[in-house]
Amino acid sequence: MVATLIRLKKDLTFNGFNQSVWHILGTIFAGLYGLGMVGMVFSLQVMEGAADVADPEFVRTASVLMGSAVFLLWLIIPVFISGADAAMNPRQFITYGIPRRGLILGLAVTGLISIGAVLTLIWLIGQVLHWRWDLAAAATSLLTLPLLLITFSLVSQAVTTSISAWLSGRRSRDFLAVLALSLMVMLYPIMVGLQSAFASLSDAIPAVVDFLAYTPLGAGAALPADAAAGAWGAMLLRLGVLLATVVLAVVVIRAGLVKITEQPTVQSSSGSKQASGLGLLGRFPATPWGAVAARASTYWLKDTRYGGTLVVLPALVVLALVMYFQTDAAWVLLALGPVLGFTLGYAISADISYDHSAFALHITSGVSGTADRLGRLVGLLVFGLPATVLAALVPAVMFTTPGTTVALVGVSVGVLLSASGLSCLISARFTYPVPKPGDGPLTQPSGSTGRLMIVQLGMMLSALALMLPELILVFFLLVSGGAWLAWVLGVGSVLKGAGLVWLGVRLGARVYERSQPELFQQVSRY
Structure with missing residues (x-):
């Protein structure tokens, strides 16, 4: 079943390019833009990871902040596309009787068939090179690479499934989209408010990094730093946070699939409002x-x-x-x-x-x-x-x-x-x-x-x-x-x-x- 879903996602992805030349050009432009941004980050990771210039604290700070940003992107992007007719939306598979376990695994794997997943993989490879000055840290980055990829995909799918299961109404989707749009515009005031909460930005960064490193956002990116410092207790704790995030995402996806397939919402028309008058036409x-x-x-x-x-x-x-x-x-x-x-x-x-x-x-x-x-x-x-x-x-x-x-x-x-x-x-x-x-x-x-x-x-x-x-x-x-x-x-x-x-x-x-x-x-x- 997982292989079938993978082939389906592949076919749908490539068939999308047959729609119009504009779609091809837009996808190429978006891919090149994303590749350019990730390429610059990758270059910085390679340069800062050289043994003769590597600063352990700076590398840790950069890794945690970038890891948190990548996690947030995987978390909030489903909110932006929640109103779309997504081919891999769980509701599309209600009538096919797919076993729940196979559907969860298939959706998680197919989530990795995207431009975003490719760009994330490039960044993760850059993480390995970022920590190459320390053998234990580089090995930890390499071993946790697939775990982080599947974590990102599961969290993204958990958000998609939750929206489809509990926020599938038009008003809920619109509220989420407008909220996301407002947060985008208000990003600068939010950052200014966070900055003013500290004496200066340089004072804020270490505290923010230490906090993020114990949350699902930055726990995975902080694991190599613990390996480099020999902080095995902190490393186990962060690994537990990461695994708990995976388990929680799976639980949310499963509960959402149960809601979608076994507990459909019945709309009642008894409480509907009766329209009167011509409204603005009058x-x-x-x-x-x-x-x-x-x-x-x-x-x-x-x-x-x-x-x-x-x-x-x-x-x-x-x-x-x-x-x-x-x-x-x-x-x-x-x-x-x-x-x-x-x-x-x-x-x-x-x-x-x-x-x-x-x-x-x-x-x-x-x-x-x-x-x-x-x-x-x-x-x-x-x-x-x-x-x-x-x-x-x-x-x-x-x-x-x-x-x-x-x-x-x-x-x-x-x-x-x-x-x-x-x-x-x-x-x-x-x-x-x-x-x-x-x-x-x-x-x-x-x-x-x-x-x-x-x-x-x-x-x-x-x-x-x-x-x-x-x-x-x-x-x-x-x-x-x-x-x-x-x-x-x-x-x-x-x-x-x-x-x-x-x-x-x-x-x-x-x-x-x-x-x-x-x-x-x-x-x-x-």
Whole structure:
């Protein structure tokens, strides 16, 4: 059975490359990027492991920190892909009657058939070379290499199985994905908080390493250090922590499989809420563009693929506040308005892709291109415009003169409108695979990486090109300090943004009406 699962994973992995050229390019790019990062770490491990330059304490610190980081990656990556239709998800094997023991072992082994496992193996080989200056430490690294690999795979599978068994509901998946996204944005404030808890970073590292070395995160990576120091008691204790982690992962996987296969959850409809009224459809004008705006606004409120952007915005504000209090640089807060404006304007660059099969509603109902483009734009500006103005106005009033306040608010609104106008055209012209309805905001569909990067890079460069007039005026404003130039910058940015919105809606409408069938085929295939 294990051999069958391995062959299945191999076939699915290679068949994935037949989906599209973009998938191949994206996988190659991701693999080369990961290989480059691991290659740099591997080079450092080789250099620091030379007998004439090796510092035992430094090697131990580096090993534990890197080992903890690798363990965390294996632990949190399943959260990012929890909403995906993963081929090796335990729920896919419910109807096949596979013995539980064989399924657990098979899932653990197939978890090692991935780019991440190959990169982890390279790092583990680097660990052996990192400790080559001591024979006992190098031997320990070599002997624990397969144990660490299987531990990483089991822990990752335990997270996947737990999510599938107990957090398989849409709200639970969305909560995990949004939480992970928020933690990514808040990583810098978290690190600053940890650093401030100690007198200095140099004082923090030894204490952190000593703590991690007795946890599942760093216990495996600390074993060679114990062998080099002859601390056999500590080594046995850490080995026990590692083995206990393996046992606990197996227990969690088994309990999750029992829940999935033997105790399915029965959904009851008795407590379902009865819908009443038209909702947002009753609050927008009774026109085609009003109906589209109401549906787009509903997406922003209830669809976490859009809501993930709204969660990031407060996190960006917190990040800016932390950076300001740390550096006392007012520009960090003054940049909030333009950054939020661009983020919101860019957010609708994949609105048709997000529709998936629901895009058929626009085709069959005969919605015009102008109504479609304008409705989606209004659905964004209803809340995006006040949020952008507020993010620009508050810091500007606190730190700048009235003239500069006008310029900053105008530039922020102009960036929002310019990015929105560009998105109105881009989303009708270029589509790419996005998370399907019901998936989490961090899910990356197969075959999306290459085309996604190309489209996003193109839009970023186009947006920067459109911002050149503002950048030139900001330069002259900083040099001359003329109050009249601030008004020109503020008012000019808004007028230019309004013009780009008009142009984006018009051109996007033409593209939309000319290629409706092709757009529907593309988003349905994705």
